[in-house]
Amino acid sequence: MNYSHWIKKTILNKQQLKKASHNSQSIQKKKINKEQLLSIRDLYKQQKWQQLITVSKRNRGLFQEYDQIRVQGRDINVGEAVLINSGDNHEDDYIGIIKQIVSIMVPRTNKYICLCNIQWYMRKSEVIKNHPKSNEWVSEQELFKTKHQEYILAQTIINKCNIITCNEYVELNEIESTIYFNRLSWDSEKQKFRGYEILQKFCLCRQPLNPDRKYIQCDSCKEWYHLECVGIIEEKIGNNNYFCQICQ
């Protein structure tokens, strides 16, 4: 996953550089102020959020932290999951949990930059690029927790969403498109799942549960099987007991 997909890279132009060097010739007190002013603006233009926060924290009154943010009339708290605009060329929105909400005042303006620190979650479409076989057991609504955290502009947040456990997800009667579940982590460095070994496996194919697929339970051993794996057509399932190949 390209986490920084929607960040446009801006190149500092020569005029800006000239301006910066000109300002360094003025008197000491003024020089410090102007440099801070310039660096905050430049960091904003270059979208270097982490550095912007470091600089603004050094200046009293520029940096502020919040518990809540309002997006399209809905309050979203720190700790809640959100959908994030992934840019025009990307189909799916990005998903993450808000870890921190901050605002930075741009000196000598009334402008505030609002940033959120996001812990990223990966979607199925991202993990199956590295693990095509996982396509069979990973649900469309499944997310994988990553250790990757990053600041984003608050205005790229689209909406709130929910990340629940796999057990909670299976118990739902109605599934909304903004409800996701998480049971595993994704190790971005090793490009593999963390915790896969301890997941319960089902069926002849010995795969973890995929809530998107249809299963039939053997009335003897109580094991669950994919309909396709035991050659059963859904329409032909009656009220008769089902006994698997092993129990027959």
Ligand SMILES: [Zn+2]
């Ligand atoms: Zn199977």
Ligand SMILES: [Zn+2]
């Ligand atoms: Zn059986």
